[in-house]
Amino acid sequence: QVPLKPGRSLMDWIRLTKSGKDLTGLKGRLIEVTEDELAKHNKKEDCWICIRGFVYNVTPYMEYHPGGEDELMKAAGTDGTDLFDQVHRWVNYESMLKECLVGRMAVKPVAAAKEISTQSEEKKQLNGMLPEKKVLDASAKDLTPSYDWFQTDSSITIVIYTKQKDMNAELVIVDCQEKRLRGEIIVDDHSYLVEVDLDHAVQEDMTINIAEKVGKVEIILRKKNNIHWKMLGQPLESHNTFIRRTDRGLFYRKCKLVSKTEVTHDTKLLCLVLPKSTHLHIPTGQHVYLKQIIAGTEVVKPYTPVLPFLPLDFKQPSHYDGAHIYLMIKIYSCGLFTRAIDCLQIGDYISVSNPEGNFKKSQVQTSEDVFLLAAGTGFTPMVKLLNFTLTEVSCLRRVKLIFFNKTEDDILWRSQLEQLALKDERFEVQFILSQPTKGWLGKQGKISSSLLSDFVKRSRKDSKVLICICGPTPFTEQGVQYLKDLGYSQEEIHAFTA
Template sequence: MSSLSPPSLAVPSTGSATGNPRNKTALKPGRSLMDWVKLGHSGADLAGTKGTLLDVTPQELAKHSKRNDAWMALKGKVYNVTPYMEFHPGGEEELMRGAGQDATHLFNEVHKWVNFEGMLQKCLVGRLVESRPFFLKPSFLPLGRSSSKTHNATEQKNSLSVPNTNAQTVSSTRSPLVSPLTPSPLPSPKYDWFQTHTVINLAVYTRWKHMTRERVVVLKREAVVKVVCYIQDMVYVVHLELDKAVSHEFEVRVGGSVGKVDILLQKQETGVRWSRVGKTLPGHGEHLKGKDMEIEYVECTLVRREAITHNTSLLVLQVPEQTHLPVPVGYHVYLRSPSKEIVKPYTPVASALSLTSQEEPGRHIHLFIKVYSDGALTPILDALPVSSTIEVSLPQGTFSHDQLTAATTTASHLVLLAAGTGLTPMVKLMLPALRNKKNVHLLLFNKTENDIPWKQEFENLVEESSSLLKVSHVLSEGSSSWTGLRGRIDKTLLEKLLPENSQQQTTYLCLCGPTEFTKLGISLLGDLGYSSDACHAFLG
């Protein structure tokens, strides 16, 4: 992908974590998502193949790289994206970057969460192959299905065996259309199990001393247990069907110089010795890049909705019983609509803007959302009744432990530049920095006074932090009575507000907001001499 930043500030592009649908190009009238859905149901031959599916070689694919004739390969399937050009929220230029080639890598970097198979199903040309193309029967490549057989899980010690079971669990079997996994550059974690008269202990030696409970997800459904450990930018999976019954409750412990993770399960039959822990299930023992992990969903319940401003709300989601689902700082989750056709990323915020109030991680997810009347998902979320369920993914993200350490521990000053709902990743970043007695400056950009979220709560946090926190509100359309800062992000404003960067005083900066805001901010920080090591941008 081409860099969104100047050479002096090569900040990597990541998926939008704000759930802000305004990170896109303005579309012409009649080119909305619903208009595209209607066109797909009109019977028009959007693929241009008259219903015939083809085998397409890379050489043939490369011939279709023009704006009026654009094919693109995604995860082994070839689509004619020409009719989709004017409907693409990111604009035609962005879509053309993948024309005439396998764009899977580009797609995964920016739009991994998008259900492209549903979006482009009427544009399917065929599959990408290396051999000579030939015509296929229309039934050869059914969408959304795979003929691949479930791979055998690696057999482990302690009498773990490959399953031959129909146990109800979420399979992590990978489709043959998915790009090959990225090999791990880190030592592979080790798994073992132990028992006492009352407890089964599933132990993972992550070999990473910075491991915390916030980086361990546990999904338990009766006898099936899945543990996902987030180790730097890698994930390690333990997936088992237990040999005997255990209680619903479990405990997650993390500690030791090797980053040992213990999942403590209570035996239902105390005093009974297990000869084996159970059977391995698909995905057990996988150690792969987090970006290569299949997106997996759990059903969470909306337990509270609180209006924050005239068009923003706080949604509090409760995770299912027998589930530990924390979201690491700087990570996001995907929400999927009941129809499963719409998926959007959102970054959770803290349960409270307070240095003393810390909710136990893993039981609730707090989401700050802005409702757009023409949005794809937010009107659905806004209308969702309390006690309803919504599908939430396991955490995704690229914000590393080194970046978190630089932002909250190493640097003397943390500067957070946020526009609108770009505030969301900043909330969980500022709190640990303030607890570490760091100076934090939040520059929050909005249109009007009515758009400012949690104004009083931020004022209370300034007082609680003994003024270590400074909050600057910048309004582009402030009223005549507004006495604060006015305008938009620019070099003059940043020169005035940013702290001096020196050997005695180091600064770490984070940016998040609509794409144009973030791209401009990156460029301005580069002009001001900040390096990529001193910045992180949450880009859409």
């Protein structure tokens, strides 16, 4: 993120797009753009970018881009789809840049088929018989999930054969909204989807059974009327596909706000409840996206769910049942998105996406020394990670949280962290303030190589170490570089970014 000039906020951009001003320079015409034509528009004062076959004149957006002009210029005059997906594929660019649309690419390059999918057969009605898959080779076919279904007088059961031996609840995401059923199975960096407009109505609650060792998932729906179904329903476009997760696109469901409590002077803990017809467990170290419509424009931001409090006995709190999502959100006085969140009333709804993130629990399961470097709300991914580490990591010697803030008033859950340090000798917390008052007796300063060399030390010469870091982008980037300079390898460092 870079500081924006006054009058260049998100709200200012939304106002500009609604002003009627011609932002493309084409007076509302849409044109076909060749690669040669696109390449000509590669300067700050004349910048076109292609995303997923659509070309946008982003020149007027330059000054409004939170990541700065230089980041946009990396894709100037080219197809920026891959770069866009790496940085923020969650941003709804169609909504944000709709007034900047120049047109389509004239010739869309045809890429070689990389994925396993079943498009042509999908027009058939679903009767539970799987169409033959087009596959790249026999081994791919063997590993591609499949499904079947059956019924009783009162229920419908969809069985998904994942062909994975370590299936668990975090890898199964199911939503049933009205008659639309969506069941997604996560298989490493791929995703298998069952997505159907059901033949008849079902009741709100459902049951998910997971046979972890054999990788079988059952979705049991209760019929509203005890009638015989002739078929499961009509397949939707992405039904029965097995593709890369990054190609899948985000799916949102509306969650109800059930409580909002103060954590500090500017940070709140929100509790959202999932719909009864949603099965979603957010893995440790992963984030979700919240989506709001502000002044007619979709705005999306990432947040990492936390626990409702830090458990001192290292068991999941009893009311942390998987149906609730807890989010710790800092409210910025000039922040369009967080102010809108602060205005939400109990009972209001907000859209929450499927989880994303590349942290894997296996990274920490063999660690003896775990260091958590957090700045401000960069503390949020550390909450579940801290609980998981102290609960599940059998070889753990110690876990140390180094928590950077401006003032004492900014420290999130300070008393809980201090209680945890007293309760468990494996845990240590170090608070570091950049703008302390005169009475502060603790450490002060900002992240630096010398500070990290003092605090990040192996418990013994060859101990297995994991260092996790999260905070504002400059903090994270500097921290990673300092750690590498101190001799820690890329495998020993995990940066939480979204």
